[in-house]
Amino acid sequence: MAANDPIHQFQIEKLVDFGVVNLPVFGRTELAFTNSHLAMTLAFVAVVGFLTLATSKMQVVPGRLQAVGETLFGMIDNLAESIIGHEGRKFFPFVFTLFMFILAMNVLGLMLTFTVTSQLAITATLGLMTILLVIVVGFIRNGPGFFKLFVPSGVPIVLLPVIVLIEFVSFLLRPITLALRLFGNMLGGHVALKVFAGFVVALGAMAASGGLGLFGIPGAALSLSMVVALTALECLVAFLQAFVFAVLTCIYINDVVNLGHGH
Amino acid sequence: MAVETESATSPSVVPTADTASAGAEAHGATTGAEHSAGLPQFQFQHWGGQIGYMLILFVALYVLMAKVFVPRMRRVLDERAATIADAISSAKAVQAEADSRAEAAKRALADARAVAQRTAAEASAKAAAEMAERKAALETELSARQAEAEGRIRAARDAAMGQLAAVATDTAEAMLEKLTGAKAPRAAVATAVKSQG
Numbered sequence: 398m399a400a401n402d403p404i405h406q407f408q409i410e411k412l413v414d415f416g417v418v419n420l421p422v423f424g425r426t427e428l429a430f431t432n433s434h435l436a437m438t439l440a441f442v443a444v445v446g447f448l449t450l451a452t453s454k455m456q457v458v459p460g461r462l463q464a465v466g467e468t469l470f471g472m473i474d475n476l477a478e479s480i481i482g483h484e485g486r487k488f489f490p491f492v493f494t495l496f497m498f499i500l501a502m503n504v505l506g507l508m509l510t511f512t513v514t515s516q517l518a519i520t521a522t523l524g525l526m527t528i529l530l531v532i533v534v535g536f537i538r539n540g541p542g543f544f545k546l547f548v549p550s551g552v553p554i555v556l557l558p559v560i561v562l563i564e565f566v567s568f569l570l571r572p573i574t575l576a577l578r579l580f581g582n583m584l585g586g587h588v589a590l591k592v593f594a595g596f597v598v599a600l601g602a603m604a605a606s607g608g609l610g611l612f613g614i615p616g617a618a619l620s621l622s623m624v625v626a627l628t629a630l631e632c633l634v635a636f637l638q639a640f641v642f643a644v645l646t647c648i649y650i651n652d653v654v655n656l657g658h659g660h
Numbered sequence: 661m662a663v664e665t666e667s668a669t670s671p672s673v674v675p676t677a678d679t680a681s682a683g684a685e686a687h688g689a690t691t692g693a694e695h696s697a698g699l700p701q702f703q704f705q706h707w708g709g710q711i712g713y714m715l716i717l718f719v720a721l722y723v724l725m726a727k728v729f730v731p732r733m734r735r736v737l738d739e740r741a742a743t744i745a746d747a748i749s750s751a752k753a754v755q756a757e758a759d760s761r762a763e764a765a766k767r768a769l770a771d772a773r774a775v776a777q778r779t780a781a782e783a784s785a786k787a788a789a790e791m792a793e794r795k796a797a798l799e800t801e802l803s804a805r806q807a808e809a810e811g812r813i814r815a816a817r818d819a820a821m822g823q824l825a826a827v828a829t830d831t832a833e834a835m836l837e838k839l840t841g842a843k844a845p846r847a848a849v850a851t852a853v854k855s856q857g
Contacts, residue, residue: 426708441721455736463736490730
């Protein structure tokens with residue numbers, strides 16, 4: 398039954414169909430404006446709208462909205478500055494864009510019927526994009542010296558092949574962990590929410606039929622309180638995962654920007 | 661949450677049922693069968709469109725950030741930092757001035773106190789000198805008077821002593837005359853009285 402299926406919320410549904418094409422990498426691809434596109438657009442509009450309002454009348458003594466914007470800005474700014482150092486400012490727009498976009502998609506996912514960041518396609522793209530930036534910056538900065546990233550200093554020559562292999566594999570795993578962490582958190586949280594919400598409805602229906610079904614009422618009440626608690630937790634997770642993504646991005650960028658010193 | 665639950669409980673038929681199922685034999689598959697095939701996230705026919713759209717939005721957002729929002733934020737933050745630095749430095753200058761003023765006031769107070777002390781010392785020295793002078797004058801006057809009084813007393817005593825000899829001589833002469841009936845020469849009587857003490 399689709400109605401109570403906790404997975405159904407992740408289903409892509411077409412709002413406007415543009416037909417089917419064959420793309421080289423993705424194979425058969427359905428082009429459409431889907432609920433995912435709609436949610437992404439809303440997140441984009443939310444971020445742009447918020448930042449426009451927050452920065453439209455900038456004052457030295459901030460108003461409320463400006464203070465919120467500055468708090469988010471300052472948080473990521475401090476993060477980039479403390480992890481990457483004085484060059485953090487160059488990469489700050491990228492990190493801040495990532496953070497705000499993911500945060501908006503996560504938070505909107507709690508209010509809409511669809512969560513974009515629970516789509517592996519999206520989180521994988523974000524992870525790959527980050528690691529591609531790291532690789533490109535690494536090669537521009539260090540040239541072939543980029544490969545020193547896999548050779549930590551002060552390792553005995555005997556252990557070197559093993560260490561290099563481990564470092565290389567861990568580097569390859571970075572985009573995967575970036576993608577799966579965000580995807581898994583969003584997926585799990587929303588499935589749990591949906592399951593408990595489904596319990597409320599099912600047990601409530603049982604209670605409505607009367608008789609022994611009335612024992613469903615405490616169960617339904619418990620499930621409802623779980624939904625409330627999980628919603629609070631998911632609000633935290635929505636923020637935290639965006640922040641974690643930003644922190645890891647900063648760390649990975651720092652690895653290649655300050656390669657060789659303070660590794 | 662209310663929205664999510666509402667849309668989920670409404671009997672929504674997935675419109676992709678006919679296009680998603682590739683095979684002709686799966687043509688009659690229900691939506692439920694499609695769901696049980698696994699997570700909707702692994703329906704790869706939806707990946708391309710989502711990824712492309714997300715990249716477009718991300719690039720647009722990045723450009724807006726880098727060109728508009730971040731410079732705006734940065735400007736006001738720098739401005740605020742400059743304002744605060746200015747305020748602090750001016751406060752420091754004001755404090756330094758206040759410190760120097762307090763120092764000057766303290767010095768003026770010390771000066772005034774020194775002057776007052778000197779004046780007081782001078783006045784008291786002058787008063788002491790005057791007093792000593794007057795005392796000395798009084799003392800000389802008193803000693804002069806004492807000396808004069810002593811002189812007078814001595815003169816009176818001398819006179820009394822002198823008269824005592826004459827009275828003794830007279831008395832001795834009168835006794836002699838009474839006893840002997842003869843008049844003794846006055847000079848002899850006087851010498852006799854004198855020799856008696």
